[in-house]
Amino acid sequence: MDKDEAKRALDIAEKKLSENDYVGAKKFVYKAQSLYPDLDGLNQVLMMIDVYTSAEIKISGGIETDWYGVLGVDYKADDEIVKRQYKNLALLLHPDKNRFNGAEGAFKLVLHAWSLLSDRAERFLYDERRMQKKPPPSAKAKDAPSNQFWTMCSECKTRCEYWRDSYLNKTVLCPMCGKTFIATEQIPRAVKKTGKTYNVLFGYCR
Structure with missing residues (x-):
């Protein structure tokens, strides 16, 4: 009975997804x-939900799509991580493998993100545009928490750093093992606490 109810709930989710x-x-x-x-x-x-949600996030003064968010990688991700993430998403979203309505649209967004971020020249130009039109920091921003956070894959225990606005409490794909997990914030053990900030002592993902 639980399985039948779960199927009905998933059908409703698919309908709501089609309604944005x-x-x-x-x-x-x-x-x-x-x-x-x-x-x-x-x-x-x-x-699919996370891809569509990320595609609606606008950066650089609202003129650029967050293609890093669409692909589910950090802006510091190297070529190998970008490639691996695209392959993982393609397995989940390609219409030949995903029967749900909206899969084709989500896959096209991921494909565009991959095409952009896998081309070094295009990625460089995109990164330049991303850095433009940032609002000046306010006095309150100095005391605000970092816009990045650390999380850990529940399967392989890989620790990764993500953008808070794009990924916090969202389903992400681990760039190492390819499993999905909820990106909840965790303070790594290898940090020093200084006032209201945490100085991370290791890199983007390890």
């Missing part, structure tokens, strides 16, 4: 997951 109600869609995916964690398609729908 990403918050509602994720709510019903999580409901389906709680009812029957092994239900086919859960990770596929979650990743």
